[in-house]
Amino acid sequence: MNPQQAEPWAAPGNPPMSTEGPTAPPASMLDSVAGYESIAIGGEERYLPPPVYPVTIAEGGQPQPVQQWSIASIDEDAARQALIKFASDHVTYSRRPAEEMVFKALKPYNMYRYRLESFTESRSPEWKSEPYRNQIIDNCGFGPPPPPWEVAVDIPKMFEKSKKKIQVPQTASVKECHKCMATGKVPCNKCFQTGQVKCWVCLGKGNRLGNDRCDHCMGGGKLSCKHCSGYGCQECNECQGQGQLFFYIQLTVKWENNKFEQVVEQQCGFPTQVLSKVNGQQLFSDQQIQVYPVMNFPESRIKQASQQGIQEHWAQFGKSSRIIQQRHSIELIPVTEVHFQWKGKDHTYFVYGTENKVHAPEYPGKTCTIM
Ligand SMILES: [Zn+2]
Numbered sequence: 001m002n003p004q005q006a007e008p009w010a011a012p013g014n015p016p017m018s019t020e021g022p023t024a025p026p027a028s029m030l031d032s033v034a035g036y037e038s039i040a041i042g043g044e045e046r047y048l049p050p051p052v053y054p055v056t057i058a059e060g061g062q063p064q065p066v067q068q069w070s071i072a073s074i075d076e077d078a079a080r081q082a083l084i085k086f087a088s089d090h091v092t093y094s095r096r097p098a099e100e101m102v103f104k105a106l107k108p109y110n111m112y113r114y115r116l117e118s119f120t121e122s123r124s125p126e127w128k129s130e131p132y133r134n135q136i137i138d139n140c141g142f143g144p145p146p147p148p149w150e151v152a153v154d155i156p157k158m159f160e161k162s163k164k165k166i167q168v169p170q171t172a173s174v175k176e177c178h179k180c181m182a183t184g185k186v187p188c189n190k191c192f193q194t195g196q197v198k199c200w201v202c203l204g205k206g207n208r209l210g211n212d213r214c215d216h217c218m219g220g221g222k223l224s225c226k227h228c229s230g231y232g233c234q235e236c237n238e239c240q241g242q243g244q245l246f247f248y249i250q251l252t253v254k255w256e257n258n259k260f261e262q263v264v265e266q267q268c269g270f271p272t273q274v275l276s277k278v279n280g281q282q283l284f285s286d287q288q289i290q291v292y293p294v295m296n297f298p299e300s301r302i303k304q305a306s307q308q309g310i311q312e313h314w315a316q317f318g319k320s321s322r323i324i325q326q327r328h329s330i331e332l333i334p335v336t337e338v339h340f341q342w343k344g345k346d347h348t349y350f351v352y353g354t355e356n357k358v359h360a361p362e363y364p365g366k367t368c369t370i371m
Pocket residue numbers: 199200201202203204205206207214215216217218219220221222
């Protein structure tokens with residue numbers, strides 16, 4: 001057996017794997033752009049603090065809630081209809097207790113709900129590169145690029161989450177590809193640029209057991225490299241064979257709607273968390289770039305909730321994003337505690353929300369057989 005034939009890939013004539021550059025573009029390749037000095041190439045989104053804008057406070061011009069309102073508490077008929085519907089909505093419940101009950105008392109409670117929404121925008125710039133295919137090179141020749149927070153971006157629908165990626169104007173450039181040294185090709189790492197690999201049938205020996213010639217490689221011990229079709233090199237995946245890369249700064253702009261909600265409850269054993277699914281009667285609402293805590297409301301806990309919510313939102317979102325718009329509201333949610341008797345026994349349930357939903361965990365018709 002000829003040893004040179006057996007291992008041609010180890011022959012000293014083969015060039016070492018040194019012509020391929022690093023994967024990520026070196027930082028030195030990137031132009032220093034004013035306002036974007038410390039940004040990274042790809043990777044995690046890192047949101048920038050917003051610039052500080054002077055806030056104009058409208059003196060005395062803030063709308064405040066009305067002081068007087070009245071809300072009709074439900075009557076016995078509505079209370080009964082609500083409970084009948086509740087029983088009907090549960091396949092295994094009997095409607096009889098609802099139809100036959102004798103009312104003892106209806107006790108109305110007013111629950112208030114304060115809701116705050118802060119619609120925020122955050123911006124994260126990063127360097128991007130892609131194969132150069134005659135993209136328009138919008139570079140510094142047209143003037144300095146706008147700083148991250150001055151790039152013009154159309155705001156999508158208010159109070160709805162969304163995201164946009166934008167090429168920052170005047171940041172584009174074209175560079176030679178660092179990975180293939182602008183050749184568009186990289187060496188094949190399967191055959192070490194020889195275009196040939198060891199025959200897998202005879203393991204490169206050229207013959208088989210009993211010294212028969214290997215008919216797979218015709219005794220040569222080598223096969224053409226499938227990976228590079230025998231060329232010894234492949235298209236550079238960084239520039240997709242173009243030899244040049246198009247660089248630019250991409251700005252990721254993210255909009256989010258952040259919510260704060262608090263129900264001022266009355267101690268009546270009613271689980272207030274179920275109120276999130278129902279509507280109330282709106283007593284007050286306001287929408288502005290910046291809303292102000294509600295000052296003028298008879299229930300002091302609503303004033304506290306408003307103050308707390310607005311403070312929390314500014315502390316949480318004011319540093320890493322820009323609050324574009326806020327809106328807040330106060331709703332009055334009617335809750336009625338109903339006491340009734342059925343078959344000589346006392347029971348209670350609650351009717352709540354403008355939808356007259358029922359909360360009746362101890363409804364006596366639960367254990368009845370369907371009539
Ligand atoms: Zn072979």
